[in-house]
Amino acid sequence: MKKPFKWLFAFVLSLVLLVPSIGAAAAATGQGVSEGTVSFDKNTKAANSTKASSFSDVPKNFWAKNEINYLVRNGIISGYKNGKFGVSDPLRRDHAAIILVRALDIDLSKESAPNPGFKDVPTTHPAYKEIAVLTKYGVFSKSQYFHPTGKLTRGQMAKILTEGFGFRYSYLVTFKDVPSTNQFYSYICTLGSAGIAGGTNGNFLPNKTLNRTEFSVFIARALEPRFRTGVQVEIQSLQYQSDGRLKMSLIMYNNSPKTVFNIKGRYTLYSGNTAIARNDSAREYTNLKIGAHQKKVIDFYFSPSEVKNKVPFKNTHLAYEHSWNFYQ
Template sequence: MKSSLKILLILSIFLSLNWVSSADNAEASSLFPDVNYFQDEIYYLKDQGIINGYKDGKFGPNDPIKRLQAIQMILKELGVDTSNAPNPGFKDVHPGSYGYKEIAKAAELGIISGKPDGNFDPNGILTRGQMAVILVNAYDLKGTSSHKFKDVKESDGKYPFVQTLVSHSIAGGYPDNTYRPNLTMNRGQFAAFLARYLNDDLKTNNKNDLKDLPFNSIVNNDQSVVLIELYDENDELISQGSGFIVSNQLIATNFHVISGGVTAFAITNDGDVIELDGVVEYDEYYDIALLKPTEKIGYPALPLQSFNNVKKGEKVVAFGSPYGMINTITEGFSSKETFEDETGL
């Protein structure tokens, strides 16, 4: 017999992941005296044991990052066993050579595919466009952005990868609305992109930018809205409602939607079905719950800001999933009506 949908004791991960304290920053700074920008991102990776810097105590943030170094950092973060991977067949990478195991494992996992001439070029310098491809493939990221860079055309093979990174607020462009996909990356920049994926607190989105968004940008957020379905011990559907992806790949929904069931699933706008492991936190009075998927979702979090920033009469767009439908979109105006009960809440 199946057990009830479990309550997970993971309260500490709500909206934040193991943030680096000021003491940690001071320690990392003493190890990396040459780090003057992307400090939070670099210190975070150091705290997580993903980077160590050079033997002289410096990190070398301005040093170009090599293609092999990038996949080494990613595989270390993933905790992947690099043994027994099949030979990827790159002309310039041979069994026993430095980095062979990491390159072979990255190719097996679909993170890299090499260059058209059959080489991998492990000592080649990584570009911003290549970085987008590697990160999206490594972490199976999904999503797209309505923003268009003038130097990344839809016909460009790297276009969907760049758009996905932007949707996750991992990478932004330059003031002249370029992404510069062929620009070489340095170690500091790559550390920043990787850290932003791992810790939502480090991402580039600015909450002040959420106001006055064009309608197409708002509608594009339906990729972060899901349909929640709850089933009983007989696998009968007993409840259905809307939810949305929040920080650190958790899903928020109404408490009444997931109360009393045995198993629950989230269905994305693309039709992906995500099994939910349990409830991280809930508040029955406010009718809200946070759910943890069994695996990382890969879709971007819905950008949020305080209810206090909403003004009465402002135009709003509502996403909902009436029974039998998913992610319907309705325009309206905010009444900003609230109520208080006998407790004053």
């Protein structure tokens, strides 16, 4: 089962409200945080290079059009025979299993799993193999019934995405309507911290039924950091320098409605399980500001002492942590 690389270090940041000196021009600033992992693959297609798919219910200015296009062009989700995507249709649990298996790139012809024992999922069910494999890996919990045609809530979605993609638990971001006693608390906080779930006015709405559009957005964000909320990065190139440094060219995305500044980054670059380079203290990008929903190409240099192992860039992953300020 293909899962993104799990981090080998922990990083704790607090969400705080910073109030500068009182004055006529003074304005309150907030602080945001994000964390995640991204793979470096020169052959990976850019999410924004995919051609637009055509659905009668997905207009050109639809808020999730890019994410839907990305998933459709990569064969992860499809529309209906009537030419519609079903943007507001509730997501069925069996359909979620099929989409998740495709997103995780699981080859069902090579993957075996015992019968999970759901009374309402016979071996003849169209999604039997997907449900069996995901249950085998703990994405779905075992019980008497699976309810394949039942609806999926946002809280349940948080669990299957966290387990399916192997996200490291994090509590950098919490939501007002998700107390620590909620059965999905850990999963929801994890998706919020990873920039996959942004919430609405500080709320997550864990019991709300998930529709096909929302699930598409969550899956696209899980697969592509460039779609995630907050400050995200994508590796463009890596190069060892003659002076012992390692140059990392990045595209930095500001997927938020506010201009961000005082951006700090902490990174660990891996080749497989081997740490190539690491800056242990968050480093600020001097004089860097990125407008709302804008991106910039930047260079980050690991110093010679931060380069731990000079190995080829094979199966390379970057674990990143960002903090930044924005005006309220």
